[in-house]
Amino acid sequence: MSKVYILRLDLGNGTKIKDVQVWDLNADKQQKEQTFDCKILGSVDMKRLPLWVELPNEYVCYSASSTTTSYFRSKLLQKQYPDRGLVAEVLGESATSEYMLFYSEIIDVARPQIKTSKIDISIKRKLDNQLLQEETPRAQSAILSKDQSIDAIVAKKLLRRTQSTSRISKHVQMTDYKRKFVSTLSNCILSGLRLRGIPERQADFQQLYKMTYSTAEFAFRDELKEAKSPIYFEQVQEAVELILKLFTKS
Incomplete structure (x- = not known):
């Protein structure tokens, strides 16, 4: 029989239990005890533990603290939760996480025991590594496909944006072209009438005014449609004079 661990349990909300003695009842000789800080993560159903969970070494918990005794009695010795267990994470500098499982064993109703065991998750790690190796090629393929898809989407968006910008630019150019023509035409008609x-x-x-405007606009319909070649003032003035001479016989 040997004391192997002294655990300090963090129960959350700033509450801590500092005296959880873990004993190995089957030890042939005394072992050097180790002290660990642990944090309670939550409760589990002992009858529904995953298949990969192994509990290689079973220890018995003792404590001289009434607070510790009351805590385990309230959590693990309730009749309505006979199969409840508590999982705690061992806090330390270990590269891999380690966990302890606390549970009750009632051989004698008058003297129930709180037991604990380190959870062996080596099988789970092996399974995770195998799954990771199998999934890596798929993930890389999915990432490549996703990247290609993203590139295609970006290219389409850029193309649409370029086309939209081109349409806007052309529309602005057409509007400005017609605005200048309308201003020149209006001034020429007013001057001719005066x-x-x-x-x-x-x-x-x-x-x-309206008939002269419509006739002159019709005369320059091709230029206004294309909006490429500039319409000079002299051209507009000559057309207006010809139309007014026809309409006013002067």
Whole structure:
């Protein structure tokens, strides 16, 4: 019989139990005891432990602290939860996580025992490594496919953005082209009507203006449609003069 561990349990919310003595009842000689800090993670059903969980060494817990005794009695010795176990993580500098499992064993109702064992998860680690090796090629393929898919999406978005920018630029160019033409045409018509002594208050002024405007616009329909070659002031003025001469016979 030998004391192998002294555990300090962190129960959460700032509560700690500092006297959990772990004894190996089957030890032939005394062992050097070790002290560990542990943190309670939660409870489990002892009848539903995963198949990969192994409990190689079983120890018995003792304590001189009434607080420790009360805690384990409230958690592991309740009739409504006969199969409850507590899982604790061993806190330390180990590269891999280690866990302890606490549970009750009632051989004598008057003297129930709290037992603990280190959880051996080596089988789980082997299974995880095998799964990782099998999944790595798939994951790489999926990542490659995903990257290609992302590249295609980005390329499509860039193309749509370029096309949209091109359409906007062309629309702005067309609008500016027509705006300049309308301004030039309007000034030429007003000047031509004033030169002919036709004031704005005259009855047929608006009709002459509209008809001249529509006719001149129709005359330059090809240029306005393409918006490539510039329409010079002299061209517009010449067309307006020809139209007004026809409409006013002057």
